[in-house]
Amino acid sequence: MTQLDAVMAKVRAENRAALIAYIPAGFPSQQGCAKAIQALADAGVDAIEIGFPYSDPVMDGPIIQEAAEISLKGGTNAADVFAALKVATDTGVAAVVMTYWNPIERYGVDQFAQSIADNGGSGVITPDLTIEESDRWLAATNKSQINPIYVVAPSTNDSRLAAVTSKTGGFVYAASLMGVTGTRATVSSDASNLVSRVRAVTDLPISVGLGVSTREQAKSLAAYADGVIVGSAFIKLLLEAESEEKGLDAISHLAKELAIGVREGR
Amino acid sequence: MSSAGRFGEYGGRFVPEALIGALNELEIAHNTAQNDPLFLAELAELHRTYTGRPSIITEAKRFAEYAGGARIFLKREDLNHTGSHKINNVLGQALLTKRMGKKRIIAETGAGQHGVASATAAALMGLDCVVYMGEEDTRRQALNVARMKLLGAEVVPVTSGSRTLKDAINEAMRDWVTNVADTHYLLGTVAGPHPFPTMVRDFHKIIGEEAREQMLALTGRLPDAILACVGGGSNAIGIFNAFIPDSAVRLIGLEAGGDGVETGRHAATITGGTPGVLHGTRSYVLQDANGQTVESHSISAGLDYPGVGPEHAYLHDIGRAEYRAINDDAAMAAFSLLSKTEGIIPAIETAHALAGALVVGRELGPQANLLINLSGRGDKDVQTAAQYFGIPL
Ligand SMILES: Cc1ncc(COP(=O)(O)O)c(C=O)c1O
Numbered sequence: 001m002t003q004l005d006a007v008m009a010k011v012r013a014e015n016r017a018a019l020i021a022y023i024p025a026g027f028p029s030q031q032g033c034a035k036a037i038q039a040l041a042d043a044g045v046d047a048i049e050i051g052f053p054y055s056d057p058v059m060d061g062p063i064i065q066e067a068a069e070i071s072l073k074g075g076t077n078a079a080d081v082f083a084a085l086k087v088a089t090d091t092g093v094a095a096v097v098m099t100y101w102n103p104i105e106r107y108g109v110d111q112f113a114q115s116i117a118d119n120g121g122s123g124v125i126t127p128d129l130t131i132e133e134s135d136r137w138l139a140a141t142n143k144s145q146i147n148p149i150y151v152v153a154p155s156t157n158d159s160r161l162a163a164v165t166s167k168t169g170g171f172v173y174a175a176s177l178m179g180v181t182g183t184r185a186t187v188s189s190d191a192s193n194l195v196s197r198v199r200a201v202t203d204l205p206i207s208v209g210l211g212v213s214t215r216e217q218a219k220s221l222a223a224y225a226d227g228v229i230v231g232s233a234f235i236k237l238l239l240e241a242e243s244e245e246k247g248l249d250a251i252s253h254l255a256k257e258l259a260i261g262v263r264e265g266r
Numbered sequence: 267m268s269s270a271g272r273f274g275e276y277g278g279r280f281v282p283e284a285l286i287g288a289l290n291e292l293e294i295a296h297n298t299a300q301n302d303p304l305f306l307a308e309l310a311e312l313h314r315t316y317t318g319r320p321s322i323i324t325e326a327k328r329f330a331e332y333a334g335g336a337r338i339f340l341k342r343e344d345l346n347h348t349g350s351h352k353i354n355n356v357l358g359q360a361l362l363t364k365r366m367g368k369k370r371i372i373a374e375t376g377a378g379q380h381g382v383a384s385a386t387a388a389a390l391m392g393l394d395c396v397v398y399m400g401e402e403d404t405r406r407q408a409l410n411v412a413r414m415k416l417l418g419a420e421v422v423p424v425t426s427g428s429r430t431l432k433d434a435i436n437e438a439m440r441d442w443v444t445n446v447a448d449t450h451y452l453l454g455t456v457a458g459p460h461p462f463p464t465m466v467r468d469f470h471k472i473i474g475e476e477a478r479e480q481m482l483a484l485t486g487r488l489p490d491a492i493l494a495c496v497g498g499g500s501n502a503i504g505i506f507n508a509f510i511p512d513s514a515v516r517l518i519g520l521e522a523g524g525d526g527v528e529t530g531r532h533a534a535t536i537t538g539g540t541p542g543v544l545h546g547t548r549s550y551v552l553q554d555a556n557g558q559t560v561e562s563h564s565i566s567a568g569l570d571y572p573g574v575g576p577e578h579a580y581l582h583d584i585g586r587a588e589y590r591a592i593n594d595d596a597a598m599a600a601f602s603l604l605s606k607t608e609g610i611i612p613a614i615e616t617a618h619a620l621a622g623a624l625v626v627g628r629e630l631g632p633q634a635n636l637l638i639n640l641s642g643r644g645d646k647d648v649q650t651a652a653q654y655f656g657i658p659l
Contacts, residue, residue, distance in 0.1 A: 054557075054558065055427065055558040055559040056427070056432065056433075056436050056544065056545070056559050057436070058282075058436050058439040058440060058443070058545075059282050059440075059443070060440075061440070065426055069426075069427075072558065077555075077556045078556055101280050101543050102280075102542050102543040102544065102551070102553070102557040102559075103556060103557035103558070104557075105542060105543060105557065106542060106553065106555070106556060106557030107556075107557065127282055128280050128281055128282055128546075129280065130278075130279050130280065130281065130283070130286065132278070132279060133278050133279065133280060150283070151282065151283055152283050153282065153283045153284035154284075155283075155284050155285075155286075155287045155288070155446065155447075156283050156284075156286065156287070157287065160283075160286065160287075164283065175282075175283075175284060178284055178443060178444055178445075178446060178447070179443060179444040180440045180443060180444065
């Protein structure tokens with residue numbers, strides 16, 4: 001059982017949703033990232049996803065693209081990702097890495113999974129890894145005792161939902177809409193539909209991501225989801241802030257708001 | 267997914283789950299169409315009356331004098347409507363788009379040839395068309411941008427990353443993930459997730475099928491070597507495919523060597539890359555130690571891509587095809603030579619294959635017959651070439 005499993009069990013017992021924050025390693029800077037992680041943890045997030053910045057982020061909208069570009073210009077590499085993961089786990093929250101597949105393959109599939117475990121990480125979210133290509137990865141995550149977290153979409157049909165969730169650990173990542181990451185004014189109605197279809201095929205916790213940025217949205221999602229994932233909204237604040245200090249204050253404030261949101265949904 | 271999507275350890279699908287339904291739908295539509303005489307007849311008729319197929323073969327006798335005396339034959343895909351091989355694939359996929367009931371196509375383009383072909387097919391079949399093109403390429407290939415607009419397509423300059431073909435593909439994939447319900451992504455080469463590498467090959471294999479018969483009729487035997495430039499690899503696989511079982515026929519792909527593979531400023535993915543995953547498929551990739559894609563460099567926008575189709579990776583690894591790099595300067599010399607010896611201005615992409623023929627011809631000697639895929643014409647490159655050769659405009 002990973003720490004993520006424990007966190008998801010705990011929030012279920014508390015009859016609320018978990019708040020899960022995403023931040024790319026090396027953004028806004030190596031040290032700024034560590035401070036942002038600490039600020040998010042202090043503000044009450046339950047889990048943190050450390051993004052592995054990638055040169056060709058086809059699942060990401062302009063905000064995360066820009067953050068990845070800044071991070072890569074700063075020279076972020078796999079060691080920095082694991083270091084950020086360690087910072088996160090040291091704060092006491094559950095932490096995972098979110099990455100496109102090629103950096104894992106390049107690093108070495110078994111070694112990557114083991115480095116996650118060695119740094120206290122609970123799992124890895126792999127948005128472009130299909131279950132058909134997952135044999136080596138599932139063997140590695142199984143050996144290193146970490147959660148392989150897969151993303152499902154509104155277009156995923158029921159039989160495929162069953163197949164994908166049968167390989168998943170930690171939680172199922174339900175993409176709220178058809179599209180890329182970014183903040184949206186409203187959470188798509190596809191989300192609740194998808195969550196009920198996932199519920200029908202698995203007992204795993206289900207976290208909803210894509211487009212969430214406000215306490216109100218967190219509240220409405222928390223009514224039926226086990227976790228609420230917020231990424232672009234934090235990154236936007238850091239990108240737009242006049243200084244790193246002000247950016248950290250802003251994400252801390254938003255995280256506190258969202259932490260209230262995930263507790264008032266039911 | 268069927269094992270049909272794999273070429274040895276290459277190929278497959280590395281895509282967001284959101285696209286799996288559309289890829290399955292496309293795979294089924296393609297497989298059904300390939301076994302449907304009505305579809306095949308409709309496409310053949312379009313090729314006869316619209317593309318201008320079969321494309322002819324021209325023997326390049328004066329050019330051959332510079333290639334060690336080997337006989338050189340050009341498969342004239344440059345004479346196709348819109349000026350390159352790209353139309354073969356585009357018409358096939360546009361027909362499939364209609365069969366799937368989709369109303370909108372999106373495409374990426376580097377040199378602009380695939381974008382022009384896509385805009386053309388969209389005009390012909392009444393589909394909406396959006397073409398993503400790296401900002402850098404919109405400058406290098408301004409003429410083709412205007413052509414696409416004249417044809418009624420929307421051209422979206424892509425300003426992320428290296429602002430070339432790779433980033434245009436990223437942006438097209440983002441559009442597709444968002445609009446997949448009514449949109450077909452008309453990918454322009456034999457890369458991307460299954461079924462694209464197989465499907466795009468199937469639409470281009472007509473090049474080699476025609477050429478095989480034509481060469482037998484012309485020379486009474488199969489050519490000794492077949493040469494084609496390789497960006498993503500569609501024109502190359504198109505002419506190679508029919509000859510793969512003919513083990514005596516050498517298959518030679520010419521990649522863009524840019525300033526030289528040793529300088530790191532090149533787009534020779536098989537020659538200078540390593541196995542990895544890019545744009546939904548496992549193949550060779552230009553990447554660094556962290557798995558980040560490295561920017562490619564080539565004078566040719568259509569070859570300026572840090573990936574390559576998975577079937578080429580496989581043909582390379584099993585030794586059935588060989589891949590070499592041709593530097594910018596050698597390509598431009600061959601561009602000029604063909605223009606001045608044969609009265610045919612080739613695309614700069616194609617000039618890489620021609621430069622390869624000058625080398626391979628000398629290696630094989632005067633008894634050899636070489637077949638080159640003349641993948642496109644050079645009208646779009648006049649500005650780049652004029653600049654390169656110092657011709658005032
Ligand atoms: C004339 C021509 N040849 C070749 C290419 C390279 O593509 P591929 O390797 O898929 O044939 C292009 C691409 O734009 C092109 O326009």
